[in-house]
Amino acid sequence: MxxxxxxxxxxxxxxxxxxxxxxxxxxxxxxxxxxxxxxxxxxxxxxxxxxxxxxxxxxxxxxxxxxxxxxxxxxxxxxxxxxxxxxxxxxxxxxxxxxxxxxxxxxxxxxxxxxxxxxxxxxxxxxxxxxxxxxxxxxxxxxxxxxxxxxxxxxxxxxxxxxxLGHGHRLKLLHNYVSIGFMTLLAEAAAQAADAEIDPQVFVDVLANGGGASAALDRLAPYITKGDREGLPFFISNAQKDIDYYRAMATAAGAQKPVADSVSDAISGAVQAGHGQDYVPELVTIFRKPGPQ
Missing domain, CATH: 3.40.50.720 (NAD(P)-binding Rossmann-like Domain)
Structure with missing residues (x-):
């Protein structure tokens, strides 16, 4: 062929x-x-x-x-x-x-x-x-x-x-909503932990040994602990696109989407602040409180 x-x-x-x-x-x-x-x-x-x-x-x-x-x-x-x-x-x-x-x-x-x-x-x-x-x-x-x-x-x-036909893309949007949603939530928690001066490795270990264990944690952990973003080279702008595709699909289906709306708001704020070409793990830094880090 x-x-x-x-x-x-x-x-x-x-x-x-x-x-x-x-x-x-x-x-x-x-x-x-x-x-x-x-x-x-x-x-x-x-x-x-x-x-x-x-x-x-x-x-x-x-x-x-x-x-x-x-x-x-x-x-x-x-x-x-x-x-x-x-x-x-x-x-x-x-x-x-x-x-x-x-x-x-x-x-x-x-x-x-x-x-x-x-x-x-x-x-x-x-x-x-x-x-x-x-x-x-x-x-x-x-x-x-x-x-x-x-x-x-x-x-x-x-x-x-x-x-x-179409079920592949429908399932991909469901998958990416869950995956990006998890990573956005985790990035916000990691930012809060960093602001509180919690040891990043301790933060990761506590989650990994409890209910926070996940593929999302595995992919963000290198950035949380070492500042290495290369484990997930996925632009924040693309993450927003996928979440908004999910929201459009949910709207067309008449489904509820309050959590998806909140995830979109969080990510779009990062994009509007000029971070669209940053990788998703960098949300951990973007979500930090203002001031010297």
């Missing part, structure tokens, strides 16, 4: 290198200023393309790994988008974090053009993408998943079919 990828960022770069190295597939990628350096990919034989249409014209499987629904919609339906060059029978694999309603619309457009569409958002981090051990939550036709499973297996540890 000829594979294409659009979105060679922190996550997409790891996906691309494993499609090439572990999977042994031919790969084309979209040339874009937001890409990570692609020298390694080019050395492995990947070819750059100028437009999504160029990728669609050459590829049987196209992986999308971009920020959110506006970007996905532009790639699929925009000028020189996938629809203008789609090969019949091609499968679009949307690994982005997107709104389920948008996913259904994009899937319908691709199906009308003779293609197939599955949503396959990722859990885990850029480190796991680099190592080829991501987890995928796949929504869509099981037959479409089986067709592309060899490609997906090259960069994953787990591939779980979770239901119809």
């Amino acid at each position: 000829q594979v294409g990828i659009i979105g060679v960022g922190l996550m997409g770069h790891g996906i691309a290198r494993n499609v090439l190295k572990r999977g042994g597939f031919a790969l084309r990628f979209l040339d874009h200023p937001g890409n990570q350096p692609v020298k390694e990919l080019a050395t492995l034989g990947a070819l750059g393309c100028a437009t999504p249409a160029d990728i669609a014209a050459e590829c049987d499987v196209i992986i999308l790994c971009v920020t959110g629904s506006p970007q996905v919609e532009a790639i699929v339906t925009g000028e020189n988008g996938l629809l203008s060059g789609l090969r019949p029978g091609s499968v679009i694999v949307d690994c982005s974090t997107a709104l389920p309603d948008s996913t259904l619309r994009m899937g319908a457009a691709i199906h009308a053009a003779g293609g197939h569409y599955i949503d396959a958002p990722m859990t885990r981090t850029a480190k796991h993408a680099h190592e080829g051990t991501l987890n995928l939550l796949v929504g869509g036709d099981p037959a479409d998943l089986e067709k592309v499973r060899p490609v997906l297996a090259s960069f994953t540890d787990s591939i779980e079919h979770v239901g119809a």
